[in-house]
Amino acid sequence: xxxxxxxxxxxxxxxxxxxxxxxxxxxxxxxxxxxxxxxxxxxxxxxxxxxxxxxxxxxxxxxxxxxxxxxxxxxxxxxxxxxxxxxxxxxxxxxxxxxxxxxxxxxxxxxxxxxxxxxxxxxxxxxxxxxxxxxxxxxxxxxxxxxxxxxxxxxxxxxxxxxxxxxxxxxxxxxxxxxxxxxxxxxxxxxxxxxxxxxxxxxxxxxxxxxxxxxxxxxxxxxxxxxxxxxxxxxxxxxxxxxxxx
Numbered sequence: 001x002x003x004x005x006x007x008x009x010x011x012x013x014x015x016x017x018x019x020x021x022x023x024x025x026x027x028x029x030x031x032x033x034x035x036x037x038x039x040x041x042x043x044x045x046x047x048x049x050x051x052x053x054x055x056x057x058x059x060x061x062x063x064x065x066x067x068x069x070x071x072x073x074x075x076x077x078x079x080x081x082x083x084x085x086x087x088x089x090x091x092x093x094x095x096x097x098x099x100x101x102x103x104x105x106x107x108x109x110x111x112x113x114x115x116x117x118x119x120x121x122x123x124x125x126x127x128x129x130x131x132x133x134x135x136x137x138x139x140x141x142x143x144x145x146x147x148x149x150x151x152x153x154x155x156x157x158x159x160x161x162x163x164x165x166x167x168x169x170x171x172x173x174x175x176x177x178x179x180x181x182x183x184x185x186x187x188x189x190x191x192x193x194x195x196x197x198x199x200x201x202x203x204x205x206x207x208x209x210x211x212x213x214x215x216x217x218x219x220x221x222x223x224x225x226x227x228x229x230x231x232x233x234x235x236x237x238x239x240x241x242x243x244x245x246x
Contacts, residue, residue, distance in 0.1 A: 009103070014157050014168050017143075017182030019104040024177035027203045030149045037121055037210055040065060043087045045078040047123065059128040065089045067118040067217050072137050074118065074217050089117055097214040100145045104179035114142060116214040124153065124209040130191040132156070132163040139218030143181025147212040148172040150204035152195045158188035174204050
């Protein structure tokens with residue numbers, strides 16, 4: 001179903017099962033995703049700072065698709081925001097996730113089998129941070145797909161046992177793809193720093209960093225009703241045979 005990655009891509013394996021593809025999203029695809037994020041941020045469940053069980057508030061702002069995440073579970077309705085059902089996870093975004101997995105692992109079959117049903121859209125301003133954590137609220141251990149748009153961040157990718165070293169620090173710039181699954185699916189990771197002014201406002205947001213992460217929850221329930229069509233201005237995913245970049 002999916003062809004090999006277009007020629008010229010640099011592929012970095014950070015750890016077994018964790019792959020970084022710099023510049024995987026083309027400027028046009030980034031603009032499409034930014035337009036979609038703006039619509040999602042003002043959707044039925046608007047973007048918000050998540051409140052933690054002990055009363056703290058996350059500096060990152062989040063809006064969810066498909067399933068609503070709140071510490072530390074997924075639900076269809078955003079009971080911690082306004083009680084409404086979250087927007088549907090769109091088919092075109094699932095297609096993009098499948099291509100991402102296929103390219104990252106150089107395995108068309110693994111890409112075709114990827115069925116994401118939830119997305120967390122995170123916005124980081126210049127002062128936002130995200131501490132060391134595991135993505136372990138999903139019942140499925142299918143890979144996490146992460147798209148970066150806007151300002152560059154320092155990203156810390158750790159081990160699966162502890163929040164402490166060893167870890168690898170790398171930068172994720174606008175257009176970068178990161179996929180982690182397999183032995184690295186439960187690796188601790190963090191965003192210690194945003195580098196303000198490093199993004200291109202003609203492509204990404206005027207400031208800050210957008211991070212779209214796709215997940216397979218492993219949960220079952222009737223999906224929210226929606227058309228699943230991409231928002232106005234969001235072009236459909238290019239066919240694998242075209243060789244075009246995202």
